[in-house]
Amino acid sequence: MTVESLGSGPTLSARIAADLRLRIESGEWTPGEKMPGEHDLSAFYQVSRATVRTALQDLESRGLTVTRHGLGTLVTAQGGSRQADLRRLESMTDTIARQGRLPGMVYRSIALRAATEVEISKLAVGPGAEVLATERSLTADSETVAFSYDVIPRAVFPAEFDPSEVSGSLFALLERHGVRAVVALTEIHATHGEHIGWGDRPANASYLLLDQVHSDSRGVPVALASTYFIEGRFPFGLVRHR
Amino acid sequence: MTVESLGSGPTLSARIAADLRLRIESGEWTPGEKMPGEHDLSAFYQVSRATVRTALQDLESRGLTVTRHGLGTLVTAQGGSRQADLRRLESMTDTIARQGRLPGMVYRSIALRAATEVEISKLAVGPGAEVLATERSLTADSETVAFSYDVIPRAVFPAEFDPSEVSGSLFALLERHGVRAVVALTEIHATHGEHIGWGDRPANASYLLLDQVHSDSRGVPVALASTYFIEGRFPFGLVRHR
DNA sequence: AACCTCCGGGTTGTCAGACAAGCTACTGGT
DNA sequence: ACCAGTAGCTTGTCTGACAACCCGGAGGTT
Numbered sequence: 001m002t003v004e005s006l007g008s009g010p011t012l013s014a015r016i017a018a019d020l021r022l023r024i025e026s027g028e029w030t031p032g033e034k035m036p037g038e039h040d041l042s043a044f045y046q047v048s049r050a051t052v053r054t055a056l057q058d059l060e061s062r063g064l065t066v067t068r069h070g071l072g073t074l075v076t077a078q079g080g081s082r083q084a085d086l087r088r089l090e091s092m093t094d095t096i097a098r099q100g101r102l103p104g105m106v107y108r109s110i111a112l113r114a115a116t117e118v119e120i121s122k123l124a125v126g127p128g129a130e131v132l133a134t135e136r137s138l139t140a141d142s143e144t145v146a147f148s149y150d151v152i153p154r155a156v157f158p159a160e161f162d163p164s165e166v167s168g169s170l171f172a173l174l175e176r177h178g179v180r181a182v183v184a185l186t187e188i189h190a191t192h193g194e195h196i197g198w199g200d201r202p203a204n205a206s207y208l209l210l211d212q213v214h215s216d217s218r219g220v221p222v223a224l225a226s227t228y229f230i231e232g233r234f235p236f237g238l239v240r241h242r
Numbered sequence: 243m244t245v246e247s248l249g250s251g252p253t254l255s256a257r258i259a260a261d262l263r264l265r266i267e268s269g270e271w272t273p274g275e276k277m278p279g280e281h282d283l284s285a286f287y288q289v290s291r292a293t294v295r296t297a298l299q300d301l302e303s304r305g306l307t308v309t310r311h312g313l314g315t316l317v318t319a320q321g322g323s324r325q326a327d328l329r330r331l332e333s334m335t336d337t338i339a340r341q342g343r344l345p346g347m348v349y350r351s352i353a354l355r356a357a358t359e360v361e362i363s364k365l366a367v368g369p370g371a372e373v374l375a376t377e378r379s380l381t382a383d384s385e386t387v388a389f390s391y392d393v394i395p396r397a398v399f400p401a402e403f404d405p406s407e408v409s410g411s412l413f414a415l416l417e418r419h420g421v422r423a424v425v426a427l428t429e430i431h432a433t434h435g436e437h438i439g440w441g442d443r444p445a446n447a448s449y450l451l452l453d454q455v456h457s458d459s460r461g462v463p464v465a466l467a468s469t470y471f472i473e474g475r476f477p478f479g480l481v482r483h484r
Numbered sequence: 485a486a487c488c489t490c491c492g493g494g495t496t497g498t499c500a501g502a503c504a505a506g507c508t509a510c511t512g513g514t
Numbered sequence: 515a516c517c518a519g520t521a522g523c524t525t526g527t528c529t530g531a532c533a534a535c536c537c538g539g540a541g542g543t544t
Contacts, residue, residue, distance in 0.1 A: 011311070011526065031461025037495055048528045050292065053496085057296065061303030063329075063425055066459045069253070069496050070535030076425040076461050086430070087305075087329055089482035182308055183318040188328070188478040190432035190448040190471075206432040206448065212482070217308045219273030219318050229432075236430040240331035240454070253497065279524060290499045295525090311525050312506030 013054035016045055020055060024064055029075045035065065037072060062087070063239030077239055086238045089184050089214075091171035092138050092146070092227070099235075101140035108135040108198065110163050112154060122213050123153050123221045130154035132163060134170070137199065138227075145234045147197040148227040156222060170223065179222050181214035196228050206231035255296035258287055262297060266306055266317055277307065277315045304329070305481030319481055328480045331426050331456075333413035334380050334388070334469070341477075343382035350377040350440065352405045354396060364455050365395050365463045372396035374405060376412070379441065380469075387476045389439040390469040398464060412465065421464050423456035438470050448473035 009015040020035075029035055038056065042049045056073055059065040062085075067073040096103035115123065115131045123131070131151050138146040150170055154161075156179055166173060174181060189209040196207055207228040214223040229236070251257040262277075271277055280298065284291045298315055301307040304327075309315040338345035357365065357373045365373070373393050380388040392412055396403075398421055408415060416423060431451040438449055449470040456465040471478070 013526080031457070033461075039495085050529090051527060054295075054299065054526085057299050057303070061299070066424055067496075068459065068536080070494085071537080072495060074459055074461070076457060076459065077427055086480060087482055089484050182484050183305055184482040185319055186480040186482055188430070188450065188480065190434070190450040190473045192432070192434045192448050206434050208430065208432040208450075215273070215318060217310065217316055217318065219275075219316070231432045238328060238428040238430065240329055240426040240428050242331050242424050255497080281524085292500090293498060296497085309525075310507080312523085313508080314524055 012047060013051045013058070016047065016051065017055035017058040019045075020059055021062075021064065024059070024075055024078050027078060031075050031078060033075055034071075035073045035075060060241075063241040066241070076241070086186075086188075086236055089181070091169040092148070093169045093171075096138070096140045096145070099140070102142070104139040104142065105168070106137050106139065107166070108137065110134050110166050112163055115151075115153075119151055119224060122224055123151070125153050125155070132157070132166070134166065137197070140234070143233060144197075144199070144201060144230065146227050146229045148225060150226075151224040152222065170225070174222060180216055181222050182217045183219075184212040184214045184225075186213075187211040191228070197230075201230060202232075208234075208236060254289060255293045255300070258289065258293065259297035259300040261287075262301055263304075263306065266301070271317045273317055273319060275317055276313075277317060279314060302483075305483040308483070318483075328428075328478055331423070333411040334390070335411045335413075338380070338382045338387070341382070344384070346381040346384065347410070348379050348381065349408070350379065352376050352408050354405055357393075357395075361393055361466060364466055365393070367395050367397065374399070374408070376408065379439070382476070385475060386439075386441070386443060386472065388469050388471045390467060392468075393466040394464065412467070416464060422458055423464050424459045425461075426454040426456045426467075429453040433470070439472075443472060444474075450476075450478060 007015060007018055009018060023029070035041075036044070038049050038052050041052045041056075045052065056065065056067055059073075060067050064075065064077055065073050066076050090098075093103040093105070111133050112130055113133055115125060115129050119125075119131060120127055120129065123129075125131075131153055134148075134150045136148050136150075137144050138148060152170070152174070156174065157177055171181065187210075189211065190206060191209050192204070192206045194204075196205075207230060210225070210227045210229070212225045212227075213221055214225065215221050249257060249260055251260060265271070277283075278286070280291050280294050283294045283298075287294065298307065298309055301315075302309050306317065306319060307315050308318055332340075335345040335347075353375050354372055355375055357367060357371050361367075361373060362369055362371065365371075367373075373395055376390075376392045378390055378392075379386050380390060394412070394416070398416065399419055413423065429452075431453065432448060433451050434446070434448045436446075438447075450473060452467070452469045452471070454467045454469075455463055456467065457463050
């Protein structure tokens with residue numbers, strides 16, 4: 001196995017981790033089975049054992065494997081990839097696409113307005129600061145799966161910014177302006193009621209609410225997102241581990 | 243800083259990671275601030291840089307820090323520890339205690355019965371296998387916070403097992419019989435309705451349902467747990483990251 | 485036959501030093 | 515005021531070695 005044949009990635013260990021994830025999900029090793037030792041893997045990928053260890057630590061942090069001193073690395077789960085992994089921060093568009101469904105979104109409103117007190121606090125902006133507030137529904141294969149209320153500080157955008165240019169993923173919008181959200185502090189709630197959402201939606205539905213504060217790598221808050229997922233239309237999964 | 247003064251842990255890097263977590267949560271470095279470099283940390287703890295790197299990868303996998311090539315390690319969040327971290331698999335008792343509340347539980351029923359078809363499939367046991375099924379409510383400071391339906395294969399316990407000995411945490415019960423759950427494949431749902439739970443509970447409440455299949459390190463399913471958390475009585479948090 | 489102790493091979497954890505690759509901030513020029 | 519180049523710091527990867535640990539088998543005892 002040559003390194004070049006692996007997919008792209010920022011670091012060598014990340015590419016190897018990605019390849020190992022694929023091999024696990026393809027069923028090359030069944031749950032409970034022992035993976036090759038670090039020495040064998042380093043020979044196979046022709047990298048140092050240190051690099052292999054970094055990749056294996058990535059797998060373990062995702063709950064796919066368990067590595068134990070003196071024993072080896074065991075595969076624990078291989079089915080978790082079908083569902084949206086709550087630990088991974090990615091755009092809703094990518095999340096839906098990963099499930100093999102066609103993502104889409106319909107903006108209901110896009111407006112610049114003064115920030116509310118809660119927003120001022122959570123976004124750490126000055127009083128009276130302006131924000132870009134959007135309301136949109138997210139669809140998968142043309143079925144509405146979620147309603148999202150998002151808020152971005154006006155200061156992120158240049159002076160000549162035109163709200164009407166907003167379209168598609170907010171992650172992409174942020175990155176077009178040089179801002180990259182890497183962490184999101186998330187609260188998870190359950191709720192229901194007819195006041196949630198708009199348009200065509202199930203009667204008496206339950207909603208899974210993800211209340212998120214997105215920040216860049218320096219800890220500066222760059223966006224608030226409150227997303228209501230319609231129960232039953234969007235599988236949320238997670239691999240928990242010790 | 244001497245290694246001996248750090249808390250206990252299976253490995254050196256785990257002890258250092260735990261210490262760094264404490265230092266982050268204590269506010270020694272504010273979000274956005276750069277932590278000392280790996281070389282400085284290895285000198286401080288008097289361990290090799292490889293060990294420090296392992297500890298830092300643990301922090302990053304928890305979303306507490308972001309490490310970037312050529313730049314350093316930045317602290318991103320320090321407030322996430324107040325809430326239950328969904329990524330960490332631990333007993334409900336420990337989770338409640340971590341929030342500074344007094345955990346308790348009331349068993350409503352404990353019974354041995356034949357496994358249902360769904361249970362046979364999820365637990366990978368033979369048809370007609372027996373299971374231990376329990377219903378219980380979980381309390382924090384005497385307030386009911388969740389209802390849990392749990393199922394454990396009969397085969398986990400010895401022949402002379404007496405269901406009436408069941409009490410306290412199911413994790414502890416499993417470990418008393420030499421079984422250690424290390425991974426849980428979890429589905430997250432929102433639901434509501436008066437048919438959920440029993441006894442004193444809010445009218446028209448929403449519930450966050452965690453549907454989990456617990457497995458040991460060899461991938462063998464050892465328990466099913468369906469836990470309904472009463473919305474508003476139990477904060478669920480998560481640090482998502484790229 | 486059943487049980488126990490010891491031991492050896494295989495595996496991960498840690499160590500040390502070195503070089504490559506990437507980022508930031510400053511310097512010096514235009 | 516602006517821009518290119520660079521020095522210095524930081525993380526990523528490499529190499530080789532030894533320590534700590536786990537499992538299963540050999541050999542002995544009961």
